[in-house]
Amino acid sequence: MQNKLCWQGAWLRGKGFTVNCPGGHEGSTANIPVHAPLSEYDMGKSIGTELALQNVLIKYATIDGDGRSAAGIKDVEC
Structure with missing residues (x-):
């Protein structure tokens, strides 16, 4: 899945650290x-x-009627 959220990164930014997720911290x-x-x-x-x-x-x-996720599944080559 695609994920933009990182609670650890948000916590570190709240403590004053410069963190740019993804890959900005372990x-x-x-x-x-x-x-x-x-x-x-x-x-x-x-x-x-x-x-x-x-x-x-x-x-x-x-899927819902306007989604493109089924096209992504279909385009996977086995």
Whole structure:
């Protein structure tokens, strides 16, 4: 999943440390920069990749009507 939030980073910034997540400190839970847009397509592709590595076949994906996550899952090459 894409995650912009890092509670440890927020706590460190509150204590006066200069922290720029992700990668700004050990144990950061953020994996994309705070100003990066969230992409349903990229999230779907990431989920599809993880499932493909486990040899899980996805026949149907239920999404909301305007989502692009199913396209991301579909575009994963097995």
